Amino acid sequence: MSEFRFTAHILGTGITPFGKHRAIRFEDLAARAVFEALDEAGIEPGQVGTVYVGSVFGPSGLAARLAAASGLHNASVVKVEAACASGSVAAHMAARDVASGAARYSLALGVEKLSEVFDGPIIPELSDREGVLGLPMPGLYALQASNYLHQTGYAAEDLAEVAVKNRANGAANPIAHQQSAVTRSEVLGSRLIAEPLTLLQCCPMSDGAAAVLFGPTTGADSPTGVGLLASSMAGGRGWPAPGVDEQWGMGCVGRALDELWERLDGPRRFDLYEVHDAFTIGEILSIEALRLVGRGDGVQALVDGRFHVDGDLPVNASGGLIARGHALGATGVAQIVESVIQLQGRAGDRQVAGATTALVETLGGGASGLDGNAAALLALAVT
CATH class of the missing domain: 3.40.47.10 (Thiolase/Chalcone synthase)
Structure with missing residues (x-):
């Protein structure tokens, strides 16, 4: 038995190579990470209750389109934007849903295609x-x-x-x-x-996607053998x-x-x-x-x-x-x-x-x- 007390299990993870993916659509890039995470967990897309999508420069309506492309049709989907911390904040929120019982399975998805937006450094808001x-x-x-x-x-x-x-x-x-x-x-x-x-x-300006599926600590053990302490x-x-x-x-x-x-x-x-x-x-x-x-x-x-x-x-x-x-x-x-x-x-x-x-x-x-x-x-x- 583990000596730790967990708030959620990590049931599956997925990630794409990071680099320049100009020829790949947002939806396809994200779906690769999502399907990898769901396959590892042995969970069907329709079982996922909530999805939090971390993205900073993605187009309007991105989260819903990504969910549709990945078959996450039954989930409540929210886009999270907190600059560089968008993905980790999305994971924090997904894990919180599982720990609180708001969702049995919650997915944190992060995706970005900076190659479509910038040729150089990110430019600050001109009014700041x-x-x-x-x-x-x-x-x-x-x-x-x-x-x-x-x-x-x-x-x-x-x-x-x-x-x-x-x-x-x-x-x-x-x-x-x-x-x-x-x-x-x-x-x-x-x-x-x-x-x-x-x-x-x-750091290089990269394109890429990653996904983590969280689930409850009761019932079956984590397929990954890893859980979230806090x-x-x-x-x-x-x-x-x-x-x-x-x-x-x-x-x-x-x-x-x-x-x-x-x-x-x-x-x-x-x-x-x-x-x-x-x-x-x-x-x-x-x-x-x-x-x-x-x-x-x-x-x-x-x-x-x-x-x-x-x-x-x-x-x-x-x-x-x-x-x-x-x-x-x-x-x-x-x-x-x-x-x-x-x-x-x-x-x-x-x-x-x-x-x-x-x-x-x-x-x-x-x-x-x-x-x-x-x-x-x-x-x-x-x-």
């Missing part, structure tokens, strides 16, 4: 401060990186080690957008995007806030963490972590926001090898957003799928040895004047 200043997300994260390096005294070159590690992990991930390892010199020598961040320190979500608050000395986004993640600890009856350590690393500095700040290391200690932990697959804090064994790719609405669900693969011991050369627990963290940004649109955390374990 960032839009007025011409400050897209690479610029915002570059400011974070510069501020962090100034406060801690680390060198800009140290951040490159995040990309080196994650690209090495991605080289062992068959669905990753970037499947080639890179050296520190290659990362630092790539084109400057926003000082100090170079091209290889930024999940949490925090919305953004005003930022910068008077008297608050913290990097953008860290407060949002911290509030979600406090809520998670309440649901788990206190802090826990996990065997592996899938965190939001749209840019190299993002991984460092995520780990510090999760209080796994002290404030300002993230780079040293990275350099010491603690975040590697064989370290004591394995981070982004999938390759993270930097290697797997960042298909916004699908990212959080893909993080869950990777965690399930790891807990099943099926991750091959990127496997975290003996992993029985995992934590997923995704931060959604982009709302001007807030410390994030939303942050979502999901704690998983072997059942």
Whole structure:
């Protein structure tokens, strides 16, 4: 018997390769992930009660069309948009439906086709401060990186080690957008995007879909052998806030963490972590926001090898957003799928040895004047 108390079982998962899929329709991309998850679970589409679709730039009416294309005709379908956290928020809501009894089976689906929308970085709303200043997300994260390096005294070159590690992990991930390892010199020598961040320190703009089916903990065991211990979500608050000395986004993640600890009856350590690393500095700040290391200690932990697959804090064994790719609405669900693969011991050369627990963290940004649109955390374990 497992020592854990679960709120929902994960009955099935599905994921497509991340990359450029211009020739594939939204509906077909999503259906591939949905059918894979349902097949693993042994559940018919008509048995699914609720569906939450994470997508940021999908067209109007997308969720209903995706449900129809996947045969989910009896489900209540809702589109969820929380920037980069859309998929993980969708999963949080689906699991909540199962835990509360609102639905016996609930599906979290994330899908995005950024290749149809952008040729470069995501452009902020022109009416926001960032839009007025011409400050897209690479610029915002570059400011974070510069501020962090100034406060801690680390060198800009140290951040490159995040990309080196994650690209090495991605080289062992068959669905990753970037499947080639890179050296520190290659990362630092790539084109400057926003000082100090170079091209290889930024995630690729990806297309992809991922799905996770949640079901009750009573009755049959989980076919995947993995369940959800708890999940949490925090919305953004005003930022910068008077008297608050913290990097953008860290407060949002911290509030979600406090809520998670309440649901788990206190802090826990996990065997592996899938965190939001749209840019190299993002991984460092995520780990510090999760209080796994002290404030300002993230780079040293990275350099010491603690975040590697064989370290004591394995981070982004999938390759993270930097290697797997960042298909916004699908990212959080893909993080869950990777965690399930790891807990099943099926991750091959990127496997975290003996992993029985995992934590997923995704931060959604982009709302001007807030410390994030939303942050979502999901704690998983072997059942």
